[in-house]
Amino acid sequence: MSDDGSSATGRPWADLPRELADHMRPHLDEVADEMMQEIQTRVREYDRPGNGTYSATLRQAVERVLHYFVDRVADPDEEPANVTDFFRSMGRGEAGEGRSLDAMQTAMRVGGMIAWRRITEGADALQVQPRTLGAVGEALMLFQDELAHAAAEGFSQAKAEVAGEMQRRRKRLLDLLFADPPAGAEAIADLAAAAHWPLPRTVAAVALGRQVRDDRGTAFPPDVLADLTRRTPSLIIPDPDGPGRAKLVDRALAGTPAVVGPTVPVMEAGRSFQWARKTLCLVQRGVIEAGGVVRSVEHMSTLILFQDEGLTTALADLRLAPLSHLRPSQQDRLAETLLAWLQSGRNANEVAMRLHVHPQTVRYRLRQLEELFGDQLLDPDLRFDLEIVLRARALLAAGPGEHLIPPARAVAGESGEVVSFRRT
Template sequence: MTEVSDGPPAKPALAPEVAILARHLLPDSEVLGRRVADRIRAEVSFYRQASIVTRTELDQSCAENVRHILGRLAGEPVPGNDRARETGVRRSVQGVPNAAVLAAFRIGARMIWEFMVERADPALGDVLLRATADIWAVSDDLSATVTEAYQDAAAERSRRDRHVRATLVKGLFDGDRTVAGHHLEGAAALGFGRGAGFVVVSADCPEPGVETLPDVGRALERRGVTSVWQLEGHHQDGLVELRVGFDVQHLCERLAELAEARVGLSAVFAQVARTPAARHQSRLAAEAGAPGSRDLVRYDDQPLAVLLASAPQEARLLVDTCLGPVFELAPADRDPLLQTVLSWLTNAGSTTAVAGELFLHRNTVRYRLRRLEQLVGADLANPVDAAQVYLALKAARIHGLLPDPA
């Protein structure tokens, strides 16, 4: 019971003997308050430390509360609940657990009843027993005020902490030292230590502000991995600290389970100051995936696709120049043709592998290859022609012009 009390004084319908007894106890509020504080320190471990709530502060708070409750029971005018609200805010700011605050109130209410039993004539036992509910009602009113103020203060502090954290995260991604301070200090404030390097992750968000890696921060935290995330326009960006036992491959596997859109990863880097450049890499890598897909692309794993994504207009020109006649076909003719040729190129020119992958006869595969050669005037046996067609097919996929392989 570390707390005091607002509003007009309530005058419980008590037996006159209880009101008289409470009035007799009022002058001893200071002494009784110290006894309550001693009991709280004995029974609530948090208050025993006395490093946050000092002995003097707890003694004074308990004395105020004893005076308030006895005054209410005696029908005397008492201050409002403003002091109780101040106590609730102070305890929240001090970091006192709410459970400890409520435990203190329960101890205080119990001891006030004990004080009355000590002073009362034994013949009043039944009267005091009936008054127990009234004593608890006054104490509960006080504790409810403190709890409400405590929760309001905690919510406000949480809001401010989120704002500060979001500002630090944005400062790291933007490279703004005026916001994040020295990069190492900003990283430390966000919980990063000395791990095994960093990776920036960027996921497409078709709808601005809607996560496409839902709850990814918590998912990684459960693996002991520190990360920070922000939503910016059509992007969900994250800075992830790798650690021993959780490398970039483990990260890719976890992200693939969560992704609802295409995702890009930067190359691994050691200095957090490189975060802005790494975000550029990760966004390019994401754009190297097919629109609307759940592709996961690593910047340093698919350099050709990333190169094409970095020059979208030129990539589209490559598609039109190399594959223009094919895209004049109806989708029913065009899509199987493109899918077969891309499979053949990625399978190192193995007709057998393509036939098995696409469930086709080998002659069907050969027919489609010859047809594409005729349409675009290329010779797939020529490495230069094959490379141009392959790049054009990759560019077409980045622009969403190829059918889904599934």
């Protein structure tokens, strides 16, 4: 009913003479024919000559509306549940077919126009008073409003259900693509079709750095699979290397700590996500600098270094043992100098420039390193090992308490007393 209180007072239905229903009833089939013809002429979507089922449904709707209207005139207390439920169902059907409500609303206006035309013609013949005719017109408009509201309600409910189901399918698809071991190609293709997600040639997974509200997903492009409810909120971006895709991804992820994994074939999405998540962990530890959207492919050497930290630590225990008895400040200076020396082709002057110290200072430190490491610095394989562990140590330097220098060993001091140098 309308919001103006008509339902509470019974107006305008209560103002209608009951005998009007008796005058209307014999003409209902004729009015239905005229409505059908006018609707199919004016609304192209309803003109389906070869579809008997559709025409029958339209005829049923028209007849239900007419009969209910007349019954309501005869009995103002007639409940509208049956006809409104019918229109609610029609609204759901339109949503299910992927159509808007435009055609239905136009058809309802056309039907109302025909009904009013026939009513006014009959009113002249019956010499109906203007006040009564006005009440009939008001009742007709209110009735149309009830039906339009019911159709819109059913349409909205169906759209919400479809959207919710589609989102659930897409989340299941994302889980399937990240599965370990990988799911079969046929299972992925079937679920992708059900989720209306065209299978791309390549994808990149994204790991987000914190829990994000689920409605944040509306900012992502429609072809991006998103599940922000996972322990690590995650996305799958199709064809990430396509024209303009990188900028689009950066805009969508602006303000959100995010790591984009490497581009891989769609069946290897899980591998991309594993690397994105590992990269994210290193970002959170401060090993990889955070700044905007981080891409795993720009940090592959770091990822390799930290792929098995136990193995890297074991190598550091072995190769950096000569530094373990030194004070932490000495360890830091000599480790920094040795790494710069290895990276600069063992050129002392370049090391000095890199570290912003005097060349003589560098040469002094290098003599210390030669005394500590001896012939190890002459072996290319050992120099390679040293660079690996020193790079890892440098990357960890910003992390509190994280170092790659073996624990200090107890050593004898000048007086013969056992002294233990521990890191602070």
